[in-house]
Structures are given as C-alpha cells and as structure tokens.
Amino acid sequence: MGKAERTRAAIIEQTAPLFNRRGYAGTSLSDLTEEIQLTKGAIYGNFTDKQELALEALKFNISHIAGEIRTRQAAANSHIDRLMAYPEAYRSIYRWILGNGGCPIANTLTEADDTNPALSRLALLFVRRWRRNIDQIVRAGQAEGELRDDADGDRLGQALLAAISGGVMLAKATGDHSFIRTALEQASAMVEQTRVGE
Amino acid sequence: MGKAERTRAAIIEQTAPLFNRRGYAGTSLSDLTEEIQLTKGAIYGNFTDKQELALEALKFNISHIAGEIRTRQAAANSHIDRLMAYPEAYRSIYRWILGNGGCPIANTLTEADDTNPALSRLALLFVRRWRRNIDQIVRAGQAEGELRDDADGDRLGQALLAAISGGVMLAKATGDHSFIRTALEQASAMVEQTRVGE
C-alpha cells in the first residue's frame, strides 16, 4: 500500500464517524481537517471533493455491519441461522454502532433522501440487497421444508429492517440501549416464527 | 389572531415541510425565501433566528401526528383501543407524512442528535411522553383486568415506536409504502397480544 493509499484510508477511517454523527451537510471541511490533522489540500489531493469522501466514508461505515452479517451467514448451516444473522450481527455490534453515530444507512436515508442522491443511492443499495437476500433465504428454506410455507419473505425483510433501524435510531437518540435490545428480540422472534412447527 | 400572529403562523406552516425534508443544516434561509412567498426580513421580524423558526416548524410538524393520536385516544373506550391509537394514527396519515419528508421526530433525532441539542430535546420530549403514556395505559389495563399481567408496557412502547419509525423511514427512502404498512401490522399485532385471553 503506497503512501497515497495509506493516507486515503486513514482519512476515510477518521472522518467516517464524523460524517455519520453530524451528517453530510452538517460536517464542514474544517470539522474534517481538525479531526484528521491534515490540511484541506490533503483531502483534495486524495478525493475529488467532499462528496467523494462522504461516499467512501459511508461505504466504510456500512462495511462494518455488512461484514458482520456476511460472516455470520457464511458460518450458518441452516436457513433460520442465515436469517438470524441479521439480528445477531446487530446484537454483537450495536454498542459500536451507537458510539459511532448510529446506523449509517438509516442516517443517510434520513438526511440525504431529498438532498444528496448519490449518498442515498448507496444506502438504498444495501436496503434492497438485504431485502432480496432475506426473501431468497425464505424461499430456499421453504423449498427444503425448513421454513413454514406461509412465511412471507418479502414482509419478513420489511419488518426486520424496520424494527432494527427504528431501534438503533431511538437507542442512539435516547441513550437507552434497551430500545435496540427490545427491537432485536422482536426481530429474532419474527425469524423464529417462520420455523416449521412453530 | 392579530396580523403579526397570522404572519408568524403562515411562515411556520410554509417552512415546516421544507425543514422536514431537507433537515436543519440542509435548509438555508435562501431555500426558505425562494421556495416560499417570504422575505428574510419577514422571518427575522417574527423569529429571533433560524433556530427558533426551526423549533416552531418542528412543533408544527409533530403536532399533526400527536393530534391524531390524541384524538383517537380521546374517542377510545378501552385500553386496547388507546394503545391501538398509535398504529391507527400513523395508518391514517402515513401518506401525508411520507409526502412531507417523513416522520419529523425520527428526522430530527437522526440529524440533530449530535449537532443541535435544542431541536433534539424537543423531539425526545415526545418519545418520552409516548413511552410513558403507553406504559401507563398498560398498567391501567392490567389493573382493570383488560390486559394480560405479563404484558410489559415499557418494552411495548419501545417496540411500537421502533417499528413505526423504522417503517416510516424505509417507506420514505425506498418509495415503497409496504414498509410502513407491514410495520403497522406488526405494531397492531403487538398491541393485540397484550389482550387477556390471547
């Protein structure tokens, strides 16, 4: 990794929590340079503009969560476990998420929806990916007889994502972690209900 | 209502959707005066600064939802119905909410949490009020034998609010209303499960 790449990575890493906490419009270049202890020129030498840096920071922020989910799904050996990967992933890192400004996807969708299409597009990508993934797991589980035939993958995805994002947002804002813990229990229960025999 | 008060009210009413859509930092005074029939002088004659206007706009935005809940609770004649007032209220106005930039409470908590204490304090007020209200209804319902003794008002409030705010946020961002409809069904089911005999 050359010097440029190292600096670029360091800038992304250091600014990612700031962007997540303060939002795109609420984070100024001065906020960023104060944090990274480099000048504005250093940012513009490594990124075309604030937007590109914000996109990279968002990717970085999301990757933590996405990686956690992916790891758990890779280790799972049942469809239920693959679904459980979602609440489990958040359960294992929600403390980190809350300390870094909340769920980056929810933050981005809330702020950028009407103001920054590029950012919101990236966040939406993950929403769609996760919905599709959940739907496919449900179908596969039904085909193999592991999941109930009346389970609805589409609605399970919606309910799971809604509960979790709402829980994270409220836990962050109130400082009361039980918001997210309760939401994750709800989410786990929803998954459990799709099991044949429940 | 004198002329001054009428102007003030008109400004609040017209700027409220803009603030809700674009956020506090993302909405400039020029955005406000351009999009709406207003001059900067009119704003500064009626509000001490942008912040005061934003606070009033937030109150205005929240009042629509809070009013809807209050109305339904006033008309309810069972504790279950008083709890159902929450999902029912959102069910009846989620289209309006989505068209006006999403849930103002969630938006404010997401954006302003780390940047604007005054705004986030106001939004938090309603979260606490609703949680307390739900908890009290559950206790009263249990005392009167209408609700199950093992119902947990605290956790019901958390789950209800999380599901609904998550659902609104995702419906708004994806443009897919089924997100909020599914979340509201979940919420109604949670309430229903507290009924004795379920």
Next chain:
Amino acid sequence: MGKAERTRAAIIEQTAPLFNRRGYAGTSLSDLTEEIQLTKGAIYGNFTDKQELALEALKFNISHIAGEIRTRQAAANSHIDRLMAYPEAYRSIYRWILGNGGCPIANTLTEADDTNPALSRLALLFVRRWRRNIDQIVRAGQAEGELRDDADGDRLGQALLAAISGGVMLAKATGDHSFIRTALEQASAMVEQTRVGE
C-alpha cells in the same frame, strides 16, 4: 432607478477598467471589492457570479467605443464619412481607451478565446457587426456612385479592424501613442482610397 440598480451600475462602472486592465482570470474578487469599497456579498447580491459581472463590464467598456462610432455615423451625410466614423471614433477616444487598459474587444478576444466562451462570444459579436456594417456601407456607396466599384467592403473591414486593434494594442503596451496615430492614418487612407476619382 432603485437602489439595487444604482449599486449594480456603480459596480459595473467601477470594475470595468479593472477587468479590462487585468483580464478576467487576472482579476480576483478581492481586487474588485478593494476597488468598489463593498463586500463580496454585495457583488453576489447584484450579480449571479464573477462571470456575469465580467460580461456586464465588457458590455460597458465596449459601449463607449460603439457609442462613439454610432454617434458619428448618425451625423454623417456621406458613405465615406460613415466609414470614416471608425477611425474618427478611435481618434477621439484613444486616449481614454489607453488609460483604461486598451481596446476591450481585442483584450477579451486575446485572453478569453480559449478559456471563456461567453466573454469571447460577446466580443466577437461586435467584430462581426462592424464588419457587416462596413460591407453594407461600401455596397450602398457603390450603388450611389460615391465609392469606387473595385472597392472590397469585406477586405476593407478586415484591414480597418486589424490596423486599429493592432495600433491600440501596441500603443498601450509601449506607451507610445504614435502607434495608434499611425494606424489611424493608415485606416483613414484606406477609406479615402475607396472614393470615386481616387
């Protein structure tokens, strides 16, 4: 004339010589505000950007010369005199031109040709207008028997404009006014040669 229009006019008037002397890229907003004793905000309140101000300044600069030519042509009562309006106009104001940074058309075409299409388009407009005007006068003069049949209006226009712009440029750069005086004598001689009987 409202206050806004007065300020706008004053800014144009005061900045026009600066732009003409230093060029578009060579004139900074700070140069401008120093000259006009107003803040940058005042400029941006009256013009959309630096470019719009530069365009207005260019129009203003050109209008002095164009006005002088127009006045003389209006007073002329022969085709020869209408042609002579070009050298005569420059003869009467070359001192002012030299003191204000040289010929704004030549300056703009030289600087902006490869860098600022909007500015150069405006300057080209006048070049084309004057060429066409000279050509039409020559044709009319030939039709009425005042000018020689072998006169070539197209080439006369080219030669007149080239001699004058070259003369102004060199006089300005060297500080030696005889450059422009010689060029204007040449120009007058060219016109004189189109007269029947010469």
Next chain:
Amino acid sequence: MGKAERTRAAIIEQTAPLFNRRGYAGTSLSDLTEEIQLTKGAIYGNFTDKQELALEALKFNISHIAGEIRTRQAAANSHIDRLMAYPEAYRSIYRWILGNGGCPIANTLTEADDTNPALSRLALLFVRRWRRNIDQIVRAGQAEGELRDDADGDRLGQALLAAISGGVMLAKATGDHSFIRTALEQASAMVEQTRVGE
C-alpha cells in the same frame, strides 16, 4: 546537451503552446502537468518558479517567428526584401501561429501589460528590436538610393507591426484566416510603396 538540459528543453517545448493559448494567469501548474507528460517536481527541479518557465516558454514561442524573419533577412539581397521579410515570415507560418494560440508577443502584451512586468518586458524587447531594425533598413535603403527619400522608417515599423498583430489576433479569434491574409497584403503594399519609382 546533458539530461537536465534535455528535460528543461522538453518542458519548455511542451508548455509553450499552453501558455500562449491560455495566458499566464489562466494556465495553472495543474493544467501543465495534466495536459502534458510532466510532474510538478520536474518543473520545480528545472525552473525556479512558474514565472521563469513562462518566460522561457515565451522566448521559445517568439523564437519561431523571430527565427523565420532572421532567416529571410539573411537570404535577402535588397533592402525591400529585408523589409518584406516581416510579412513574408508571417505569411509562411501564420497557420502554425493560429494553431498555437496566436501571436505570442501580442498575447503577452495584452495580458501581462498591467500584471506581469517581466513577461511584458520580454515581449516589448522584440517590438522595439523590430521597429529599430525596420528603421535602420529604411535608412540604409535610402542611403543606397533603393528606397524613396520620403519613406518614414519609424512609421513604417509602426504600421507594419500594428497591421500584422491586429490581423493575427482577429484571424485567431474569428477563425477567419482572411483577416491575417488581408493584413499581410496591406503590409506588403506598405513596403512596396517605399521603393523608389513607386
């Protein structure tokens, strides 16, 4: 020529057209390094600053024209031909000049007159040299009886240079080469008129 000198020469050669097209203030170091195969370090290793490079580029640009004139004068065997070297030189290379951003002397004098004394001094040097040269040729031609006694070398130089620079400028800006062709015909005619017997 050592490696250093070769690099230095290559940089000058490659940047010269850019400077001539875009002007000194309008050409950034990034323009230079982007458009051409160069790094900033290479520039600063071989030149003290942008100014020095610009000066060398200007010398390089002018040398093409000056060289062409010199060659023709060296080959001439009459004073008329020595004077004709000026229009003839431009006639033979005006296409190259137009393709490289116009006459470097006129460009520099127009842009740098009020902003960059060092650059404009260099351009002025050539104006003065050529005027003096033309004047001397006229005097020598008169002494030998080849040129008319009433010819004015001083004014011929002024007229020649004004016509040619104006013609190049307008041809470049309008894209219409007949501007420079007409100006060169004028110039040639001026020279021809100094011949005894005309």
Next chain:
DNA sequence: GATGAATGAGGTTTCATTCAT
C-alpha cells in the same frame, strides 16, 4: 534528478444575520 503528497494562502461562492428605508 524526479516524484507526488502535503501545505497554506487565497480563490469563488453561500451563509445567517442586520438595518436603513
């Protein structure tokens, strides 16, 4: 000798706010 990441000053533009009218 050449590289290119980093600097710090300064570029253009927008911001929230004020105040003479």
Next chain:
DNA sequence: GATGAATGAAACCTCATTCAT
C-alpha cells in the same frame, strides 16, 4: 411590520510551491 441590499464569517475548492522519499 416588512423590505431587501449589504455585511462578515465561513463554506468548498484550487493555487503555486515545498520536501521527504
């Protein structure tokens, strides 16, 4: 009470230049 021209600070970004590698 409302206007909107003007302010001054701060926004994002680019500049010529430097220096560790």
